[in-house]
Amino acid sequence: MFDHHTAEFAADPWGVYRDLRERCPVAHSTAYEDGFWVLSRYADIRRCALDTETFSSEGGDLLIPAENPDRLLPVQADPPLATAYRKVIMPLFTASAVRAMRPDIERYTDETIDEFIERGECDLVADLALAVPGKVTMRLVGWPETDWPDVVLPIRDFSTYPADAPERLAAAEQLAGIRQRARDNIRQRATEPDTDVASMLVRGTVPHGTGSRALTEDEAVDIMMMVLFGGVDTTVAAIGNMLLYLETDPRLRARLGAEPELIPGAVDELLRYEAPVQGFARFVRADTEIGERVVATGDKVFLAWAAANRDPAVFDEPDTVRPERSPNPHLAFGIGAHRCIGATLAKVELEVVLRKALARLGEYTVRHTAVRPTPSCGTTFGRQRIPARFVPGPRSRATDNVR
């Protein structure tokens, strides 16, 4: 029976999906809640994600089992409201906004690498992958950069530990504090407007009747929490997965060093190959046939983006990494009304980290026996530890003046 929170699944999710796709592409599992459907074919997943009337994102947590009692927006709403929420925060994520962020992303990456470059060893997750998205997230919401561990570590723990783990219970308590901080920030901006996200949310409107209305305070908090949540464990996992894979494929790593123009394609391909977000659920609004099965009103359906990305009906040699793959219509960022709003930003973060890692950590080697997957890979597929060694190098100019 499909259970994406087990150690067996974490050991080889792609094998589990291959088996499902071949034997039972519309499978039913009773592992959690009242049971749920798992889709593993690209075409089925794409179709459901595009049909938001039948396959709704509204009605609860999109994780299986439902874990987060707090709502996140726009991800837990349907169009047209979801689209209106997206519009409010879109200015943060446009191509030009991301371009403007790039120098800071480069600086975050350099100063993070500076912390360990002279040692000749590091943990690619704890020492590198966590800090860069952490600082980017702080910059997005306009909170002090140095606060990143207070926000990012609870989000990471909440997203990667199983529901009953003590780490997760502790993280849930800290998250309540972060939610309160988001609320205080929004309340403050209602009287002292600025240019940050909280101010953007205070000014934000959504259609209402024949006109429009302001966001409620709860809606604003739910959107701010999504901005905080969206780019953390996803991007952390993606950085770790990418650096780990490249260490096992030295020819590709050397090629990317020699031909940096291949890096954007390689980033997309590595997101396809090991999708950080395994899948999200939808709530069925009308009895509908998928393949040879009928899913009923009220059922929950797991759209396994990670499985779609290995479907041989769409990707030639899906288990092989090919940076030149084109087109590469992978679903690591989802598809349709909820396609990841941070996709451009995430790809720039990954590109910058990859370029700097290739330039500064060179032919790093990983101690594979000490690599650990995240405690549960069912939601975010990533590694908790990737210890690595490399030839020590000098600190960058980014931090010379603060030594």
Ligand code: HEM
């Ligand atoms: C490699 C990194 C990332 C991956 C793999 C990823 C993946 C995803 C996926 C699969 C969805 C679709 C949800 C659905 O259809 O139900 C999504 C939505 C979203 N992501 Fe990302 N994401 C990443 C980075 C980011 C970043 C950096 C941000 C910035 C804050 C972000 C913010 C969001 C938001 C706000 C949504 C909700 C969009 C909506 O509901 O309209 N993500 N992401």
